[in-house]
Amino acid sequence: xxxxxxxxxxxxxxxxxxxxxxxxxxxxxxxxxxxxxxxxxxxxxxxxxxxxxxxxxxxxxxxxxxxxxxxxxxxxxxxxxxxxxxxxxxxxxxxxxxxxxxxxxxxxxxxxxxxxxxxxxxxxxxxxxxxxxxxxxxxxxxxxxxxxxxxxxxxxxxxxxxxxxxxxxxxxxxxxxxxxxx
Ligand SMILES: NC(=O)c1ccc[n+]([C@@H]2O[C@H](COP(=O)([O-])OP(=O)(O)OC[C@H]3O[C@@H](n4cnc5c(N)ncnc54)[C@H](OP(=O)(O)O)[C@@H]3O)[C@@H](O)[C@H]2O)c1
Numbered sequence: 177x178x179x180x181x182x183x184x185x186x187x188x189x190x191x192x193x194x195x196x197x198x199x200x201x202x203x204x205x206x207x208x209x210x211x212x213x214x215x216x217x218x219x220x221x222x223x224x225x226x227x228x229x230x231x232x233x234x235x236x237x238x239x240x241x242x243x244x245x246x247x248x249x250x251x252x253x254x255x256x257x258x259x260x261x262x263x264x265x266x267x268x269x270x271x272x273x274x275x276x277x278x279x280x281x282x283x284x285x286x287x288x289x290x291x292x293x294x295x296x297x298x299x300x301x302x303x304x305x306x307x308x309x310x311x312x313x314x315x316x317x318x319x320x321x322x323x324x325x326x327x328x329x330x331x332x333x334x335x336x337x338x339x340x341x342x343x344x345x346x347x348x349x350x351x352x353x354x355x356x357x358x
Pocket of ligand 1: 254278340
């Protein structure tokens with residue numbers, strides 16, 4: 177490595193190489209990312225892992241002003257970053273989370289609306305946003321996703337990157353505008 181980089185504060189994803197939890201690790205210099213001032217090790221590792229995934233998710237449906245973005249599990253690792261990303265892109269952001277402590281986190285993270293999706297009939301809390309959602313970033317699946325997809329506007333996008341709730345419940349297809357999409 178160029179000697180000017182010796183002592184630099186860096187973070188790297190080791191790819192398929194094991195050993196990321198060791199105190200010392202070796203990787204190619206071109207895999208290193210400088211850690212900006214103010215970001216601690218825990219934050220840097222979260223960004224190189226979950227942050228990288230979040231950037232991969234949004235490339236399938238880039239949010240912008242005029243979008244209404246719905247984020248299930250918005251207090252989770254990816255959900256937190258997706259809420260921030262969509263807000264910073266100028267979208268209206270609705271974050272769903274389980275319980276009042278998590279919905280408070282989602283609101284503090286900048287969501288325009290934070291809804292507790294463990295409450296029966298939670299979709300009714302979206303008010304005028306119902307049927308106007310343009311993007312769902314979905315890592316939960318199951319009944320939550322089914323309800324979320326039903327809130328999409330025509331042409332809205334459902335980006336699936338996980339199934340934390342254990343599945344898409346394929347026995348009951350999603351309906352968008354009366355058309356089965358699953
Ligand atoms: N992190 C990554 O880099 C990455 C990469 C590829 C795929 N994924 C997928 O993306 C999804 C989110 O990842 P994450 O890292 O953000 O996970 P996370 O921080 O653990 O968040 C997952 C959240 O999902 C919600 N959830 C809903 N139903 C659940 C259930 N039945 N059991 C457990 N949790 C449930 C919970 O939030 P509430 O309590 O608010 O419901 C939970 O906190 C996962 O499906 C994961 O497999 C993640």
